[in-house]
Amino acid sequence: MEFIRTLTALFFPERCPYCGDLIEPCEIACRKCYDEIRSKHASIRGGARGYRCVSSFVYDGKVRRMLLRLKYRDRTQFVPQITEILAADIRKVYGENAFDMITCVPMFHKDKIDRAYNQSELLAKSLSKLLDIPYRDTLIKVRKTKKQHKLKYTERKTNLSGAFQVLDKESIKGQRLLIIDDIITSGYTLGTCCKALSRAKPEIICCAAVASAQDKYPEATVI
Numbered sequence: 001m002e003f004i005r006t007l008t009a010l011f012f013p014e015r016c017p018y019c020g021d022l023i024e025p026c027e028i029a030c031r032k033c034y035d036e037i038r039s040k041h042a043s044i045r046g047g048a049r050g051y052r053c054v055s056s057f058v059y060d061g062k063v064r065r066m067l068l069r070l071k072y073r074d075r076t077q078f079v080p081q082i083t084e085i086l087a088a089d090i091r092k093v094y095g096e097n098a099f100d101m102i103t104c105v106p107m108f109h110k111d112k113i114d115r116a117y118n119q120s121e122l123l124a125k126s127l128s129k130l131l132d133i134p135y136r137d138t139l140i141k142v143r144k145t146k147k148q149h150k151l152k153y154t155e156r157k158t159n160l161s162g163a164f165q166v167l168d169k170e171s172i173k174g175q176r177l178l179i180i181d182d183i184i185t186s187g188y189t190l191g192t193c194c195k196a197l198s199r200a201k202p203e204i205i206c207c208a209a210v211a212s213a214q215d216k217y218p219e220a221t222v223i
Contacts, residue, residue, distance in 0.1 A: 014026075014027065014081075016029045016030040016033050017029060017066045017075070017078035017081050017082060018030075018033040018036075018037060018062040018063070018065075018066050019032070019033050019062065027081075028081050028084050028085060029081065033062060036061075036062065037057055037061075037062060037063055038057075038085075040058050047187065047191075047207070048184060048187040048189075048190035048191040048194060048207045049187045049188060049190070049191025049192070049194070049195070050191065051190065051191060051194040051205055051206065051207055052206045052207065053184055053187070053190065053206070053207035053208065053209060054089055054090060054093040054094070054206075054207070054208050054209075055086075055089075055184060055208065055209045055210065055211055055212040056085045056086045056089045056210055056211065057085075057210060057211040057212070058211065058212060058213075059183055059185075059211035059212060059213035060213075063210075063211050064211070066078065066082070067182055067183060067210060067211060070082070070119050070182070071119050071182065072115075074116075076117065076119075076122055079122050079123060079126045080126055082123065082126075082210055083123055083126040083127050083130060083210075084130065086123075086127065086208060086210055087127055087130040087131055089208075090127070090131065090178070090208050091131070094178075094206060098176065098178075098206075099131075099133050099176045099177065099178040099206070100133070100134075100175045100176045100177070101133060101134050101135070101136045101138075101175055101176075101177055101178070102124050102127055102128045102131070102133050102134070102135050102136070102177075102178045102179075102180060103124060103135070103136055103137065103138040103139065103177060103178070103179050103180070103197075104118065104120040104121045104123070104124035104137075104179060104180045104181065105120045105139075105179065105180070105181040105189055105190065105193050106118065106120075106121075106137070106139045106140055106141045106164070107120075107121075107141060108141045108143065108144045108145070109141075110144065111144070119182050120180055120181050120182050123180050123182060123210065124179075124180035127180060127208075133178070136171065137167060138166060138167055138168075138171075138172055138177070138179075138197060139164045139165065139166060139167065139193055139196060139197065140164070140165050140167055141163055141164055142162075142163060142164070142165050143162070143163055145159050145160055145163050146159050148160070148185070148186070148188065148189055149185065153186055156186045156188045157188060159188075160188055160189060160192040161192075163192065164192060164193050164196040165196060166196055166197060166199065166200050169199070169200035169201075170200075172197060172200035172201075172202050173200055173201050173202065174201070174202065174203050175202045175203060176202065176203050176204045177197060177202050177204065177205045177206070178206050178207070178208060179193055179194065179197070179205065179206075179207050179208075180207075180208055180209070181207070181208075181209045182209060182210050182211070183209055183210065183211050183212070183213055184207070184209040184211075184212050184213070184214060185212075185213040185214060186214075187214070190207045190209070194207065
């Protein structure tokens with residue numbers, strides 16, 4: 001992967017995902033941005049509604065702008081740089097060989113068609129390569145829901161009720177799952193996904209997100 005990125009950089013120089021400055025091939029970010037975004041990190045005290053979760057950044061400033069560009073402006077070229085940091089944090093928190101498969105929070109099919117990709121799926125597939133863990137689609141979103149970030153905390157509780165279903169329960173039974181999303185705020189999206197997956201009786205379910213905006217909803221720390 002590094003060889004391909006180095007070769008590609010000869011024609012398309014790599015840039016820092018957080019400020020846009022030119023960087024050396026295979027660098028994660030420029031030094032200034034890296035020091036800034038790694039200097040502040042909020043622990044996810046309540047997890048994802050009781051399921052353990054790790055994140056790499058606080059969702060503000062440069063990280064927020066970067067994730068919005070990834071999500072809405074097709075800046076998918078930054079996925080390998082973003083996930084390299086998250087992969088290191090996953091190893092540190094969960095250890096090596098902790099999971100049998102990686103999956104992601106799915107999008108409603110019409111929403112995915114409109115955007116042309118699911119950013120959480122791209123992140124999960126990149127992490128699959130970095131961590132050498134198979135990626136699997138495990139969930140389907142069966143109905144369109146309101147955007148969680150536009151809802152009050154109390155409204156988030158019911159918005160996703162019954163929205164996710166497991167694709168193949170037998171493939172999940174007894175497995176150790178890691179589910180990926182881009183941002184964790186109240187924890188209801190990841191938590192609802194975990195609850196749906198738990199009905200298939202996996203051995204464990206853990207979560208990871210690029211950034212945490214949990215401090216926006218202090219209630220989220222109370223399970």
